[in-house]
Amino acid sequence: MSRRIVHAACALLALGGGMATAIAGPAGHAASPAANQIEIRNFMFTPKTLTVPVGAKVTWINRDEEPHTVVSANGQFAPSRALDSNDRYETRFSKPGTYTYYCTVHPFMTGTVVVK
């Protein structure tokens, strides 16, 4: 499964598409150019704080066997649905600010996106 994703990503890179940044390899390929990405692993958002420029699209990927959600603590952006294993959620941040979010299934899991 993860091998297939790598192949897909490589194929896109070979095509030279700017789209490739949206398709991340599994962990271990963390040095990929998909910088605006937050991994959910072991019930943690990593990185816990992510700083992005205005207009950036941020992608969360659930690497756990447990479902998680990505929900703004005060309704500043649209909530994700339940993310099953390897599901992803994307949202674009068009205004500067500090966005605190959490997983409503496991509310002890919190993270922050700083947009500037």
Place this chain on the structure above:
Amino acid sequence: MQDKHDNEHDGGGAGRRDFLKCMAWAGAGTLLMMKGGVLHARTLGATAGAEAKDATFSFAQVSDSHIGFHLAPNPDPASTLRAALAQVDALPVRPDFLLHTGDLTHLSRPDQFAAVAGIMQESRAGKGKVFYVPGEHDVIGDQGAEFFRRFGERQQPGGWYSFDHRGVHFVGLVNVLGLKAGGLGFLGAEQLAWLKKDLAPLSAETPVLVFAHMPMWSLYPAWGWGTDDSLEAMGYLRRFGSVSVLNGHIHQIQQKVEGNITFHTARSTAYPQPAPGQGPAPGPLKGVTPDRLRSYLGIRSVRHVQGRDALAVTEEAMA
């Protein structure tokens, strides 16, 4: 052996330490007798059968069936839920009803709720009266709308409820909604006010049984195993001579005694989770091999013995 335990427990102050010793071997095939909030552990044997005949009534508990989960160590939680219900149906004394303490589904999807309803209908216990409370996996995205539509008691707008059964007062609480960022399980002011009112007319001798999904004590907050405002609920329950609190959520048996209040978490019917703090996260124990899986799963039966002021809690592993 069993007399020795009874005598030690009657001694008062020493009871707590003995209880902890007993807990070391409490598990499958062990009977936990509760008297005035103190558990008495004894192994199951001929005497257990005799007690079963006296019992005024019994009920059973299943928990955390996680229908929709599809990974190691259990790609087929439907079959293990069926096995758990078969265990309930095989109990020597037919339970008056069944409690399901939440996480019926893995992802709150309507097809998963439908699958649960279908599986329940395949067993005698599941076709009978079942009281459900939601887990956090049952309320994702819709605040529990689909859960309450299918499985709710429709007694209070918030989904919590109470009922009396042969002298025991049962309270089903919802502690998985309105969770705050950085927080644990949550009851909320409205539910607590209702609970206070609900308990007010009861005499202190009334045995009270509370059930909810998340642990109602601070079991392991770093993994979210607790309920933020459970202390307030315990404040209303403390005056009763015998209070039992049954929870799920952590997919393993843990117990605690606080005065007259005894807490029990239950096994899952789907997959085990690590002991508190053992490992990086509270996810499924995916290294459990198929031949060992069912030894981690199971059901609980509880007998109320009239005239003895006692609830007998029996844990039964699936294999």
